[in-house]
Amino acid sequence: MTIMLTKMESVMQINLNDINNDFATMLNAYDCPAILVTPKYQILASNQRYIENFGAIDQGQPAYCYKVSHNNEVPCDQAGEACPLYAASISRRKERVLHIHHSPRGKEHVDIEILPILDDKGEIKFFVELLKSVTLAKPKIGNNEMVGASPAFNQLVENITRVAPTEASVLLVGDTGTGKEIAASAIHLASHRKTQPMVILECSGLTETLFESELFGHIKGAFTGATYNKHGLVEVANGGTLFLDEIGDVPYELQIKLLRLIETGTYRSVGSRETKRSDFRLICATHQDIFSMVERGEFRRDLYYRINVFPIHIPSLNNRKDDIALLTTAILQRIDDSGRYSVTDSAISLLKNHDFKGNIRELRNILSRALVLANTQIIDENVIKSCLEIDRKIENNSKYMIDLKSNEQRYLQRLLECVNGDKDKAAALAGISTRSLYRKLQ
Numbered sequence: 001m002t003i004m005l006t007k008m009e010s011v012m013q014i015n016l017n018d019i020n021n022d023f024a025t026m027l028n029a030y031d032c033p034a035i036l037v038t039p040k041y042q043i044l045a046s047n048q049r050y051i052e053n054f055g056a057i058d059q060g061q062p063a064y065c066y067k068v069s070h071n072n073e074v075p076c077d078q079a080g081e082a083c084p085l086y087a088a089s090i091s092r093r094k095e096r097v098l099h100i101h102h103s104p105r106g107k108e109h110v111d112i113e114i115l116p117i118l119d120d121k122g123e124i125k126f127f128v129e130l131l132k133s134v135t136l137a138k139p140k141i142g143n144n145e146m147v148g149a150s151p152a153f154n155q156l157v158e159n160i161t162r163v164a165p166t167e168a169s170v171l172l173v174g175d176t177g178t179g180k181e182i183a184a185s186a187i188h189l190a191s192h193r194k195t196q197p198m199v200i201l202e203c204s205g206l207t208e209t210l211f212e213s214e215l216f217g218h219i220k221g222a223f224t225g226a227t228y229n230k231h232g233l234v235e236v237a238n239g240g241t242l243f244l245d246e247i248g249d250v251p252y253e254l255q256i257k258l259l260r261l262i263e264t265g266t267y268r269s270v271g272s273r274e275t276k277r278s279d280f281r282l283i284c285a286t287h288q289d290i291f292s293m294v295e296r297g298e299f300r301r302d303l304y305y306r307i308n309v310f311p312i313h314i315p316s317l318n319n320r321k322d323d324i325a326l327l328t329t330a331i332l333q334r335i336d337d338s339g340r341y342s343v344t345d346s347a348i349s350l351l352k353n354h355d356f357k358g359n360i361r362e363l364r365n366i367l368s369r370a371l372v373l374a375n376t377q378i379i380d381e382n383v384i385k386s387c388l389e390i391d392r393k394i395e396n397n398s399k400y401m402i403d404l405k406s407n408e409q410r411y412l413q414r415l416l417e418c419v420n421g422d423k424d425k426a427a428a429l430a431g432i433s434t435r436s437l438y439r440k441l442q
């Protein structure tokens with residue numbers, strides 16, 4: 001085979017087609033698009049799946065992977081991008097990377113695996129490149145997928161693509177509004193559990209009873225108000241995915257119950273003695289630094305290691321500002337699918353200079369507001385300025401409110417000190433009822 005392959009390179013222009021047919025047959029053994037590439041980036045053959053997905057490669061002249069897939073004039077590594085072929089030629093092992101490719105469907109994320117083929121002297125003769133289209137994200141406007149094309153977003157998609165088909169528990173860490181829930185859905189939809197439900201439990205603000213009855217269900221009569229048997233979310237998630245949002249907000253004393261569930265896959269409905277079993281894949285999300293919470297004794301270490309099998313950081317919008325134009329168009333289309341509205345370049349520049357504390361959700365709110373404030377179908381710099389101005393006013397007001405509240409607390413504490421803690425007296429002096437004083441002190 002070695003001789004033939006070496007010979008093929010030198011005689012490629014003469015009888016390329018015949019030899020390529022042999023390789024194409026070999027590549028057809030792969031159940032995904034596959035091509036054979038030389039160390040000089042030339043594509044020698046492609047399989048039927050490749051032709052169906054990306055179109056036939058013109059055999060009339062040499063075709064290079066960087067030109068065919070990226071429309072680049074130079075190899076990716078020379079264009080400042082990660083090149084799996086280059087990486088595999090250095091490591092001499094299988095390499096995997098996520099790339100954005102041109103395809104008949106437009107730009108799309110492609111999960112690329114490249115395997116070097118060595119000759120009997122150990123030199124790399126060829127690479128087999130496997131190309132799997134990633135459907136969970138889009139580098140162009142899509143309907144409900146995650147949208148983005150920035151390096152930080154591509155890294156996120158790569159992590160999701162890797163972990164989704166496994167059973168590993170995932171911990172999504174990111175600030176509010178960065179897209180943790182949409183990432184959890186993407187993992188679920190790219191997993192083999194996608195035909196089963198993904199069940200979401202928002203863990204913030206749940207009391208012990210509510211947390212248990214939501215998660216494990218309850219039987220009739222288990223507590224006051226339990227007038228019927230209720231299935232818990234864990235039961236509904238059987239076969240699918242359980243997504244626990246804001247896991248850092250689960251009170252310490254409840255964490256042990258969660259740990260038991262994760263460790264054994266078993267639980268009991270509130271008020272029931274029957275032990276039930278559920279097979280679910282766990283995804284958790286948080287905006288908090290859970291490791292620091294463990295160090296401070298606020299989060300159980302054993303639970304932390306159970307949920308943190310594969311952590312994924314969700315980048316903030318400020319760290320993926322290159323995506324703002326794409327996200328703006330995609331979100332506008334999702335808010336108003338008539339396609340009437342367009343955004344000017346200067347409006348996009350203004351958005352790019354904004355400090356997005358609320359991330360993509362904040363961008364969405366700004367755009368919803370823009371549709372209300374725009375007098376025409378063009379969203380320009382002035383409309384965006386007015387939208388941002390509303391936020392600034394609210395922010396200033398809320399700062400004032402926070403000051404007022406803490407001033408009130410300070411005033412009431414001083415008053416209580418003056419009357420030696422007598423709440424009735426303090427309330428009378430403040431001109432409020434004793435009940436109101438208690439409420440304000442909570």
Ligand SMILES: Nc1ncnc2c1ncn2[C@@H]1O[C@H](COP(=O)(O)OP(=O)(O)OP(=O)(O)O)[C@@H](O)[C@H]1O
Binds near residue numbers: 148174179181327
């Ligand atoms: N990559 C993305 N492409 C398009 N829309 C996105 C993307 N990421 C997030 N969004 C949109 O931004 C909004 C916030 O996303 P999501 O609710 O997933 O964030 P979150 O991190 O879970 O927020 P929170 O921490 O407040 O629960 C949603 O409307 C979501 O559809």
